Amino acid sequence: MRYDTVIIGGGLAGLAAGISLQKEGRSCAIVSTGQNALHFFSGTFESIQEPDQRILDLFNGAGIHVHYKKGVRLMPLGSFRESGLSLEDVSLFPTPKIGRKVLIVNFTGYHDFFSAFLAEGLEKQGMECRIRFLNLPEFANFSAMRSVQIARKMDIAWEKVVQEVRLLIKDEDTVVLPQVFGLRETAVVSRIRQGIPAQVVFAGTMPPSVPGIRTQMQLKQRFEVLGGTYLMGDRVLKAHVHDGVVHSIVTKNLDQHYLEADSFILATGGFFSKGLKSNPFQVSEPIFGLDVEYALDRNQWYNPSFAADQPYMAYGVKTDAQLKALRQGESLKNLYAIGSILGQSHPELGSGAGLAIRSAFAAADDILSTPSV
Ligand SMILES: Cc1cc2nc3c(=O)[nH]c(=O)nc-3n(C[C@H](O)[C@H](O)[C@H](O)COP(=O)(O)OP(=O)(O)OC[C@H]3O[C@@H](n4cnc5c(N)ncnc54)[C@H](O)[C@@H]3O)c2cc1C
DSSP: OEEEEEEEOOSHHHHHHHHHHHHTTOOEEEEEOSOOGGGGOOSEETTOOSOOHHHHHHHHHTTOOEEOOSSEEEOTTSOEEEOOEEETTSOEESSSOOOSEEEEEEETTOOSSOHHHHHHHHHHTTOEEEEEEEOOGGGTTOSSOOHHHHHHHHHHHHHHHHHHHHHHOSSOSEEEEESOOOSSOTTHHHHHHHHSSSEEEEEOOSSSOHHHHHHHHHHHHHHHHTTOEEEETOOEEEEEEETTEEEEEEETTTTTSOEEEEEEEEOOOSGGGTSSEEOSSOEEOTTTOOOEEOOSSGGGSOOSSTTSOOGGGGOEEOBOTTOEEEETTEEEEEEEEOGGGGTTSOGGGOSHHHHHHHHHHHHHHHHHHSOOO
16 A cells, blocks of 8 residues: 555644645555544643644644633643643633632532532632532433543533533532533534533543544544545554665554555654653664664653653654654654654754644655655
């Protein structure tokens, strides 16, 4: 099977690159093993403030509604953090105050939404909070109350929540609900806001993240509508590389049917997604054996203070200025590395989601401007 570009890893970075290339008429395949960081996504693309038009076009083109306002956003335990480009689910505030009187609504038996901590956090900031639980018959047969199961029901039964919350409101100006709405029916988020006669704020839950899964599905769908091939649930095992050029890759499911391409993009994420691996002696990149930037002294990999920034989080594969990956000090001519597998080796591209998208655009632009090898 031959494509113009094969992308390894279908998280934010891989999808942003695939969409950029497909839009310009290139044929792409994305091979992706499984879950990615979007499944744990807060709803805010940290490190993207005042986004440029190209980033907005990426999301708008996929039907993803985003907004940005300088200020703060509410965290799951009632604290606040600086705002970034956010999904419509996430409310942004000029100061750490979401209202005067707040009604926090949870579902009976749902333990992945920390309503008590949330109330405590908000009360510390001077807000008056009341917590109430909804007991809906829709959840009667659930063996476990998890965000995705609830969200599936809520795509259909969201009006029930609106009716019940309307009855619960006394004199509150703000209602906080868990972020479990709009899994497939994205309009549900705005319908709930319209139906409840108070400001509605959605607060984060334990993973998996409903807005993150939705974002992943929308980007994947956009890539496929543009003609891209997404090979879900497959794992790239190794590559055939000769004279500094990647010719093909081998996947678990396709076995002898190698995937060939003019160019390849490695978007396999950091340690979390197994894009990087470590043992007590070294940090490595498992598919190509790329050069990795890390401290040789293992004691420097981590900071014993749990809450501190951990040095290993900054480790990533080495590239040249065009993001072509290095192996034994030499650039592979047609292999780009993008997203969190870069660690913090390219501070000019930002970190987190900003790094994922900007490095994806940079690699796609270089591929589009380079004749085939
Ligand atoms: C738990 C977590 C939560 C985060 N939350 C946020 C947030 O809320 N906001 C924010 O701005 N940033 C967040 N980040 C930062 C995040 O890294 C970036 O925002 C971005 O989503 C990373 O995208 P990526 O595509 O580089 O990597 P990933 O999302 O990690 O995707 C890599 C993909 O590659 C696949 N893969 C790995 N190896 C192979 C293989 N051999 N073959 C095929 N596929 C493979 C994986 O299965 C995975 O699907 C979070 C990071 C983590 C780890």
